Amino acid sequence: MHVAHLTLHNFRSYADVDVALEPGATAFIGRNGQGKTNLVEAIDYLSRLSSHRVATDAPLVRAGADQAVVRASVVKEGRTALLEVELNPGRANRARINRSPLPRPREIIGLVRTVVFAPDDLTLVKGDPSDRRKMLDDLLVLRTPRLAGVRSDYDRILRQRNSLLKTAGVARGTSRDAAMSTLEIWDDNLARVGAELLGARLALVEDLRPYLGKAYEAVARGASRDDADLEYRASVDVGSPDQDLRTALLDALAVRRKEELDRGISLVGPHRDELLLTLGNAELRLPVKGYASHGESWSFALALRLASYDLLRADGDDPILVLDDVFAELDAERRSQLAQLVAGAEQVLVTAAVAADVPASLQGVRFLVADGAVTRDD
Ligand SMILES: Nc1ncnc2c1ncn2[C@@H]1O[C@H](COP(=O)(O)OP(=O)(O)OP(=O)(O)O)[C@@H](O)[C@H]1O
Numbered sequence: 001m002h003v004a005h006l007t008l009h010n011f012r013s014y015a016d017v018d019v020a021l022e023p024g025a026t027a028f029i030g031r032n033g034q035g036k037t038n039l040v041e042a043i044d045y046l047s048r049l050s051s052h053r054v055a056t057d058a059p060l061v062r063a064g065a066d067q068a069v070v071r072a073s074v075v076k077e078g079r080t081a082l083l084e085v086e087l088n089p090g091r092a093n094r095a096r097i098n099r100s101p102l103p104r105p106r107e108i109i110g111l112v113r114t115v116v117f118a119p120d121d122l123t124l125v126k127g128d129p130s131d132r133r134k135m136l137d138d139l140l141v142l143r144t145p146r147l148a149g150v151r152s153d154y155d156r157i158l159r160q161r162n163s164l165l166k167t168a169g170v171a172r173g174t175s176r177d178a179a180m181s182t183l184e185i186w187d188d189n190l191a192r193v194g195a196e197l198l199g200a201r202l203a204l205v206e207d208l209r210p211y212l213g214k215a216y217e218a219v220a221r222g223a224s225r226d227d228a229d230l231e232y233r234a235s236v237d238v239g240s241p242d243q244d245l246r247t248a249l250l251d252a253l254a255v256r257r258k259e260e261l262d263r264g265i266s267l268v269g270p271h272r273d274e275l276l277l278t279l280g281n282a283e284l285r286l287p288v289k290g291y292a293s294h295g296e297s298w299s300f301a302l303a304l305r306l307a308s309y310d311l312l313r314a315d316g317d318d319p320i321l322v323l324d325d326v327f328a329e330l331d332a333e334r335r336s337q338l339a340q341l342v343a344g345a346e347q348v349l350v351t352a353a354v355a356a357d358v359p360a361s362l363q364g365v366r367f368l369v370a371d372g373a374v375t376r377d378d
Protein backbone atom coordinates (compact mmCIF):
# COMPACT_ATOMS: atom_id res chain seq x y z
CA MET A 1 0.00 0.00 0.00
CA HIS A 2 1.00 3.61 -0.26
CA VAL A 3 -0.25 7.04 0.66
CA ALA A 4 -0.94 9.08 -2.46
CA HIS A 5 -2.05 12.25 -0.75
CA LEU A 6 -1.76 13.67 2.73
CA THR A 7 -3.63 16.68 4.03
CA LEU A 8 -3.21 18.06 7.53
CA HIS A 9 -5.17 20.76 9.28
CA ASN A 10 -3.98 22.05 12.64
CA PHE A 11 -1.93 18.92 13.17
CA ARG A 12 1.19 19.58 15.33
CA SER A 13 3.11 22.52 13.82
CA TYR A 14 1.04 22.59 10.60
CA ALA A 15 -1.84 24.98 10.09
CA ASP A 16 -2.57 23.53 6.65
CA VAL A 17 -0.45 21.34 4.48
CA ASP A 18 -1.18 19.28 1.43
CA VAL A 19 1.36 16.83 0.01
CA ALA A 20 1.06 14.58 -3.04
CA LEU A 21 3.13 11.44 -2.51
CA GLU A 22 4.28 8.64 -4.74
CA PRO A 23 5.12 5.00 -4.23
CA GLY A 24 8.82 4.21 -3.86
CA ALA A 25 11.21 6.25 -1.77
CA THR A 26 10.50 9.78 -0.60
CA ALA A 27 12.84 11.90 1.50
CA PHE A 28 11.77 14.82 3.69
CA ILE A 29 14.70 17.10 4.31
CA GLY A 30 14.77 20.06 6.67
CA ARG A 31 16.50 21.56 9.65
CA ASN A 32 15.70 20.38 13.16
CA GLY A 33 12.25 21.26 14.41
CA GLN A 34 10.82 22.12 10.98
CA GLY A 35 8.12 19.46 11.03
CA LYS A 36 9.53 16.38 9.29
CA THR A 37 8.59 13.92 12.01
CA ASN A 38 5.21 15.64 12.40
CA LEU A 39 4.38 14.65 8.81
CA VAL A 40 5.19 10.98 9.13
CA GLU A 41 3.62 10.91 12.58
CA ALA A 42 0.31 11.89 10.98
CA ILE A 43 0.42 8.85 8.70
CA ASP A 44 1.38 6.61 11.59
CA TYR A 45 -1.51 8.05 13.60
CA LEU A 46 -3.98 6.95 10.92
CA SER A 47 -2.76 3.39 11.17
CA ARG A 48 -3.50 2.87 14.87
CA LEU A 49 -5.21 6.07 16.04
CA SER A 50 -2.31 6.70 18.33
CA SER A 51 1.05 8.29 17.87
CA HIS A 52 4.38 6.59 18.35
CA ARG A 53 5.55 9.72 20.17
CA VAL A 54 2.85 10.55 22.72
CA ALA A 55 0.25 8.70 24.74
CA THR A 56 -2.58 11.23 24.32
CA ASP A 57 -3.97 13.20 21.40
CA ALA A 58 -3.65 16.69 22.93
CA PRO A 59 -0.06 17.40 21.76
CA LEU A 60 -1.06 16.43 18.22
CA VAL A 61 -3.41 19.37 17.92
CA ARG A 62 -1.78 22.63 16.92
CA ALA A 63 -1.28 24.94 19.89
CA GLY A 64 -4.27 27.28 20.11
CA ALA A 65 -6.55 25.10 17.95
CA ASP A 66 -9.15 22.75 19.38
CA GLN A 67 -9.29 20.24 16.56
CA ALA A 68 -6.89 18.62 14.13
CA VAL A 69 -7.68 16.80 10.91
CA VAL A 70 -5.56 14.15 9.19
CA ARG A 71 -6.73 13.08 5.75
CA ALA A 72 -4.97 10.63 3.47
CA SER A 73 -5.80 8.86 0.27
CA VAL A 74 -4.42 5.40 0.46
CA VAL A 75 -3.88 3.13 -2.50
CA LYS A 76 -4.09 -0.56 -1.77
CA GLU A 77 -3.90 -3.15 -4.50
CA GLY A 78 -4.93 -0.57 -7.08
CA ARG A 79 -7.93 0.74 -5.15
CA THR A 80 -7.96 4.16 -3.50
CA ALA A 81 -9.68 4.98 -0.21
CA LEU A 82 -9.93 8.37 1.42
CA LEU A 83 -9.36 8.09 5.18
CA GLU A 84 -10.01 10.96 7.51
CA VAL A 85 -9.70 11.41 11.25
CA GLU A 86 -10.77 14.40 13.26
CA LEU A 87 -8.92 14.67 16.57
CA ASN A 88 -10.96 16.32 19.29
CA PRO A 89 -9.01 16.11 22.56
CA GLY A 90 -11.38 15.80 25.48
CA ARG A 91 -14.23 14.86 23.17
CA ALA A 92 -14.86 11.92 20.87
CA ASN A 93 -12.73 11.71 17.75
CA ARG A 94 -14.43 11.09 14.44
CA ALA A 95 -13.35 9.02 11.47
CA ARG A 96 -14.59 8.78 7.91
CA ILE A 97 -13.86 6.48 5.00
CA ASN A 98 -14.65 7.86 1.57
CA ARG A 99 -16.52 10.65 3.39
CA SER A 100 -18.89 8.25 5.20
CA PRO A 101 -18.69 8.54 8.99
CA LEU A 102 -17.75 5.38 10.86
CA PRO A 103 -19.86 4.42 13.87
CA ARG A 104 -16.64 4.07 15.86
CA PRO A 105 -13.30 5.66 14.89
CA ARG A 106 -11.59 2.39 15.87
CA GLU A 107 -12.96 0.80 12.69
CA ILE A 108 -10.38 2.74 10.70
CA ILE A 109 -7.51 0.88 12.40
CA GLY A 110 -5.57 -1.45 10.15
CA LEU A 111 -6.60 0.15 6.86
CA VAL A 112 -3.24 1.91 6.74
CA ARG A 113 -0.37 -0.13 8.06
CA THR A 114 2.86 1.60 8.98
CA VAL A 115 6.13 0.52 10.48
CA VAL A 116 8.10 3.41 11.93
CA PHE A 117 11.71 3.29 12.97
CA ALA A 118 12.95 6.33 14.88
CA PRO A 119 15.89 6.96 17.24
CA ASP A 120 13.47 6.86 20.20
CA ASP A 121 13.11 3.16 19.43
CA LEU A 122 16.23 2.57 21.44
CA THR A 123 13.75 2.39 24.32
CA LEU A 124 12.50 -0.87 22.79
CA VAL A 125 15.66 -2.50 24.02
CA LYS A 126 16.77 -0.21 26.84
CA GLY A 127 13.41 0.84 28.25
CA ASP A 128 10.89 -0.76 30.60
CA PRO A 129 9.00 -3.98 29.84
CA SER A 130 5.97 -1.80 29.08
CA ASP A 131 7.78 -0.38 26.02
CA ARG A 132 8.22 -3.88 24.62
CA ARG A 133 4.66 -4.91 25.46
CA LYS A 134 3.45 -1.83 23.62
CA MET A 135 5.52 -2.76 20.58
CA LEU A 136 3.95 -6.22 20.54
CA ASP A 137 0.44 -4.91 21.04
CA ASP A 138 0.81 -2.24 18.36
CA LEU A 139 1.93 -4.89 15.93
CA LEU A 140 -0.88 -7.25 16.98
CA VAL A 141 -3.45 -4.57 16.27
CA LEU A 142 -2.06 -3.90 12.80
CA ARG A 143 -2.23 -7.61 11.99
CA THR A 144 -5.59 -8.19 13.64
CA PRO A 145 -7.49 -4.91 14.07
CA ARG A 146 -10.15 -6.61 16.23
CA LEU A 147 -7.53 -6.89 18.97
CA ALA A 148 -7.63 -3.10 19.44
CA GLY A 149 -10.91 -3.76 21.25
CA VAL A 150 -9.45 -6.62 23.29
CA ARG A 151 -6.55 -4.43 24.32
CA SER A 152 -8.71 -1.56 25.50
CA ASP A 153 -11.12 -3.95 27.26
CA TYR A 154 -8.16 -5.42 29.09
CA ASP A 155 -6.93 -1.99 30.20
CA ARG A 156 -10.40 -1.11 31.45
CA ILE A 157 -10.78 -4.41 33.33
CA LEU A 158 -7.40 -3.89 34.92
CA ARG A 159 -8.25 -0.38 36.13
CA GLN A 160 -11.55 -1.52 37.62
CA ARG A 161 -10.04 -4.61 39.20
CA ASN A 162 -7.22 -2.58 40.74
CA SER A 163 -9.61 -0.12 42.28
CA LEU A 164 -11.68 -3.01 43.64
CA LEU A 165 -8.56 -4.64 45.11
CA LYS A 166 -7.80 -1.41 46.94
CA THR A 167 -11.32 -1.24 48.37
CA ALA A 168 -11.47 -4.94 49.26
CA GLY A 169 -8.04 -4.81 50.90
CA VAL A 170 -9.20 -2.34 53.56
CA ALA A 171 -12.89 -3.36 53.84
CA ARG A 172 -14.17 -5.30 56.83
CA GLY A 173 -17.26 -7.45 57.55
CA THR A 174 -20.11 -7.51 55.07
CA SER A 175 -18.64 -4.86 52.81
CA ARG A 176 -15.55 -7.02 52.51
CA ASP A 177 -17.69 -10.05 51.61
CA ALA A 178 -19.45 -8.01 48.94
CA ALA A 179 -16.15 -6.73 47.53
CA MET A 180 -14.70 -10.25 47.46
CA SER A 181 -17.62 -11.66 45.52
CA THR A 182 -17.42 -8.80 43.01
CA LEU A 183 -13.72 -9.52 42.73
CA GLU A 184 -14.52 -13.00 41.45
CA ILE A 185 -16.37 -11.49 38.52
CA TRP A 186 -13.37 -9.32 37.72
CA ASP A 187 -11.05 -12.33 38.03
CA ASP A 188 -13.13 -14.02 35.35
CA ASN A 189 -13.04 -10.93 33.15
CA LEU A 190 -9.30 -10.53 33.55
CA ALA A 191 -8.68 -14.21 32.80
CA ARG A 192 -10.99 -14.28 29.78
CA VAL A 193 -9.72 -11.13 28.07
CA GLY A 194 -6.18 -11.57 29.37
CA ALA A 195 -6.02 -15.06 27.86
CA GLU A 196 -7.00 -13.69 24.48
CA LEU A 197 -4.31 -11.02 24.61
CA LEU A 198 -1.70 -13.42 25.97
CA GLY A 199 -2.46 -16.07 23.35
CA ALA A 200 -2.19 -13.49 20.58
CA ARG A 201 1.14 -12.20 21.92
CA LEU A 202 2.60 -15.70 22.25
CA ALA A 203 1.66 -16.51 18.67
CA LEU A 204 3.03 -13.19 17.45
CA VAL A 205 6.40 -13.74 19.11
CA GLU A 206 6.72 -17.13 17.44
CA ASP A 207 5.83 -15.58 14.08
CA LEU A 208 8.30 -12.73 14.55
CA ARG A 209 11.32 -14.80 15.65
CA PRO A 210 12.56 -16.03 12.28
CA TYR A 211 12.28 -12.54 10.80
CA LEU A 212 14.21 -11.01 13.68
CA GLY A 213 17.25 -13.23 13.22
CA LYS A 214 17.32 -12.44 9.52
CA ALA A 215 16.90 -8.69 10.07
CA TYR A 216 19.63 -8.51 12.71
CA GLU A 217 22.01 -10.36 10.45
CA ALA A 218 21.28 -7.79 7.76
CA VAL A 219 21.76 -4.66 9.87
CA ALA A 220 24.55 -5.60 12.29
CA ARG A 221 27.93 -5.98 10.75
CA GLY A 222 29.41 -9.47 11.13
CA ALA A 223 26.30 -10.88 12.78
CA SER A 224 24.76 -14.21 11.91
CA ARG A 225 21.19 -15.34 11.74
CA ASP A 226 21.02 -16.95 15.18
CA ASP A 227 22.50 -14.02 17.11
CA ALA A 228 19.32 -12.14 17.91
CA ASP A 229 16.42 -13.82 19.61
CA LEU A 230 13.34 -13.01 21.63
CA GLU A 231 11.34 -14.91 24.18
CA TYR A 232 8.01 -14.12 25.78
CA ARG A 233 8.12 -14.37 29.58
CA ALA A 234 4.60 -14.65 30.89
CA SER A 235 3.58 -13.97 34.48
CA VAL A 236 1.83 -17.36 34.45
CA ASP A 237 2.99 -20.80 33.45
CA VAL A 238 2.25 -21.31 29.76
CA GLY A 239 4.47 -24.36 29.52
CA SER A 240 2.49 -26.90 27.54
CA PRO A 241 1.29 -26.07 24.05
CA ASP A 242 -2.33 -26.96 24.78
CA GLN A 243 -2.33 -25.09 28.08
CA ASP A 244 -5.64 -23.36 28.67
CA LEU A 245 -4.44 -19.80 29.24
CA ARG A 246 -7.65 -18.76 30.91
CA THR A 247 -7.34 -21.49 33.53
CA ALA A 248 -3.66 -20.71 33.97
CA LEU A 249 -4.54 -17.08 34.72
CA LEU A 250 -7.34 -18.01 37.11
CA ASP A 251 -5.08 -20.45 38.98
CA ALA A 252 -2.34 -17.85 39.28
CA LEU A 253 -4.84 -15.25 40.53
CA ALA A 254 -5.99 -17.66 43.26
CA VAL A 255 -2.40 -18.25 44.37
CA ARG A 256 -1.63 -14.54 44.64
CA ARG A 257 -4.94 -13.39 46.04
CA LYS A 258 -3.60 -12.34 49.43
CA GLU A 259 -0.62 -10.49 48.00
CA GLU A 260 -2.87 -8.67 45.54
CA LEU A 261 -5.20 -7.56 48.33
CA ASP A 262 -2.26 -6.40 50.47
CA ARG A 263 -0.76 -4.36 47.66
CA GLY A 264 -3.97 -3.26 45.94
CA ILE A 265 -2.78 -4.08 42.41
CA SER A 266 -3.20 -6.90 39.92
CA LEU A 267 -0.04 -9.01 39.92
CA VAL A 268 -1.04 -11.56 37.30
CA GLY A 269 -1.80 -11.07 33.62
CA PRO A 270 -0.31 -9.88 30.35
CA HIS A 271 0.33 -6.42 31.83
CA ARG A 272 3.06 -8.02 33.98
CA ASP A 273 4.77 -9.92 31.18
CA GLU A 274 8.17 -9.30 29.66
CA LEU A 275 9.55 -9.75 26.20
CA LEU A 276 13.12 -10.86 26.69
CA LEU A 277 15.53 -9.81 23.95
CA THR A 278 18.84 -11.64 23.74
CA LEU A 279 22.04 -11.65 21.73
CA GLY A 280 24.58 -14.42 21.58
CA ASN A 281 25.40 -17.89 20.36
CA ALA A 282 25.16 -21.45 21.63
CA GLU A 283 27.86 -20.86 24.28
CA LEU A 284 26.85 -17.47 25.58
CA ARG A 285 23.49 -15.75 25.31
CA LEU A 286 22.90 -12.48 27.18
CA PRO A 287 19.97 -10.10 27.54
CA VAL A 288 20.30 -7.03 25.34
CA LYS A 289 19.17 -4.73 28.13
CA GLY A 290 22.04 -4.14 30.50
CA TYR A 291 24.59 -6.04 28.40
CA ALA A 292 24.59 -5.01 24.74
CA SER A 293 26.75 -2.17 23.44
CA HIS A 294 25.15 1.00 22.09
CA GLY A 295 25.68 -0.13 18.50
CA GLU A 296 24.27 -3.59 19.17
CA SER A 297 21.25 -2.12 20.95
CA TRP A 298 20.59 0.23 18.08
CA SER A 299 20.89 -2.57 15.51
CA PHE A 300 18.57 -4.73 17.60
CA ALA A 301 15.91 -2.03 17.77
CA LEU A 302 16.15 -1.47 14.02
CA ALA A 303 16.00 -5.23 13.44
CA LEU A 304 12.80 -5.45 15.52
CA ARG A 305 11.15 -2.88 13.28
CA LEU A 306 12.41 -4.45 10.07
CA ALA A 307 11.23 -7.86 11.27
CA SER A 308 7.80 -6.35 11.98
CA TYR A 309 7.82 -4.93 8.49
CA ASP A 310 8.69 -8.31 6.95
CA LEU A 311 6.06 -10.08 9.00
CA LEU A 312 3.31 -7.65 7.96
CA ARG A 313 4.48 -7.93 4.40
CA ALA A 314 4.28 -11.72 4.55
CA ASP A 315 0.66 -11.38 5.74
CA GLY A 316 -0.25 -9.66 2.50
CA ASP A 317 -0.08 -6.04 1.51
CA ASP A 318 3.22 -4.14 2.01
CA PRO A 319 3.02 -1.72 4.92
CA ILE A 320 4.38 1.82 4.64
CA LEU A 321 7.89 1.98 6.02
CA VAL A 322 9.02 5.14 7.81
CA LEU A 323 12.68 5.72 8.62
CA ASP A 324 12.67 8.82 10.77
CA ASP A 325 16.08 10.39 11.28
CA VAL A 326 17.80 7.04 11.02
CA PHE A 327 20.63 7.66 8.59
CA ALA A 328 22.55 10.27 10.58
CA GLU A 329 23.35 7.52 13.11
CA LEU A 330 24.86 5.15 10.55
CA ASP A 331 28.22 4.98 8.82
CA ALA A 332 28.39 4.88 5.03
CA GLU A 333 28.50 1.10 4.81
CA ARG A 334 25.50 0.53 7.03
CA ARG A 335 23.59 3.30 5.25
CA SER A 336 23.88 1.55 1.93
CA GLN A 337 23.18 -1.83 3.56
CA LEU A 338 19.92 -0.46 4.99
CA ALA A 339 19.04 1.27 1.72
CA GLN A 340 19.43 -2.03 -0.12
CA LEU A 341 17.36 -3.83 2.43
CA VAL A 342 14.36 -1.53 2.06
CA ALA A 343 14.73 -0.90 -1.67
CA GLY A 344 11.88 -3.26 -2.55
CA ALA A 345 9.30 -1.65 -0.25
CA GLU A 346 6.23 -0.23 -1.93
CA GLN A 347 6.61 3.07 -0.06
CA VAL A 348 9.46 4.26 2.15
CA LEU A 349 9.30 7.66 3.81
CA VAL A 350 12.63 8.93 5.05
CA THR A 351 13.37 12.04 7.09
CA ALA A 352 16.75 13.67 7.57
CA ALA A 353 18.16 17.03 8.58
CA VAL A 354 20.97 16.72 6.03
CA ALA A 355 20.23 15.45 2.52
CA ALA A 356 23.71 14.01 2.12
CA ASP A 357 23.00 11.50 4.92
CA VAL A 358 20.29 9.79 2.87
CA PRO A 359 21.54 7.24 0.33
CA ALA A 360 20.82 8.30 -3.26
CA SER A 361 18.56 5.29 -3.84
CA LEU A 362 16.16 6.56 -1.15
CA GLN A 363 15.94 10.09 -2.51
CA GLY A 364 13.54 9.17 -5.29
CA VAL A 365 11.33 12.14 -4.55
CA ARG A 366 12.62 14.87 -2.29
CA PHE A 367 10.66 17.40 -0.27
CA LEU A 368 12.05 20.34 1.64
CA VAL A 369 10.40 20.99 4.97
CA ALA A 370 10.74 24.52 6.34
CA ASP A 371 8.64 27.22 7.97
CA GLY A 372 5.47 25.15 8.12
CA ALA A 373 5.57 24.31 4.40
CA VAL A 374 6.48 21.15 2.51
CA THR A 375 7.73 21.79 -1.02
CA ARG A 376 8.81 19.35 -3.66
CA ASP A 377 12.43 19.76 -4.66
CA ASP A 378 12.90 18.64 -8.26
N1 LIG B 1 0.83 20.81 19.00
C1 LIG B 1 1.76 21.58 18.45
N2 LIG B 1 1.48 22.86 18.11
C2 LIG B 1 2.42 23.66 17.55
N3 LIG B 1 3.67 23.27 17.30
C3 LIG B 1 4.02 22.01 17.62
C4 LIG B 1 3.09 21.10 18.21
N4 LIG B 1 3.70 19.94 18.44
C5 LIG B 1 4.97 20.09 18.01
N5 LIG B 1 5.17 21.34 17.53
C6 LIG B 1 6.41 21.88 16.99
O1 LIG B 1 6.86 21.08 15.94
C7 LIG B 1 8.27 21.11 15.92
C8 LIG B 1 8.84 19.73 15.87
O2 LIG B 1 8.53 19.17 14.66
P1 LIG B 1 9.19 17.80 14.27
O3 LIG B 1 9.34 16.92 15.43
O4 LIG B 1 8.42 17.30 13.11
O5 LIG B 1 10.63 18.31 13.81
P2 LIG B 1 11.66 17.60 12.87
O6 LIG B 1 11.70 18.34 11.59
O7 LIG B 1 11.38 16.15 12.80
O8 LIG B 1 13.01 17.90 13.68
P3 LIG B 1 14.27 16.93 13.99
O9 LIG B 1 15.15 17.02 12.78
O10 LIG B 1 14.90 17.60 15.15
O11 LIG B 1 13.78 15.58 14.28
C9 LIG B 1 8.76 21.75 17.20
O12 LIG B 1 9.28 23.03 16.91
C10 LIG B 1 7.51 21.84 18.03
O13 LIG B 1 7.50 22.97 18.82
Ligand SMILES: [Mg+2]
Pocket residue numbers: 036037038324325351
Ligand atom coordinates in the same frame (compact mmCIF):
# COMPACT_ATOMS: atom_id res chain seq x y z
MG1 LIG C 1 12.26 14.50 13.66
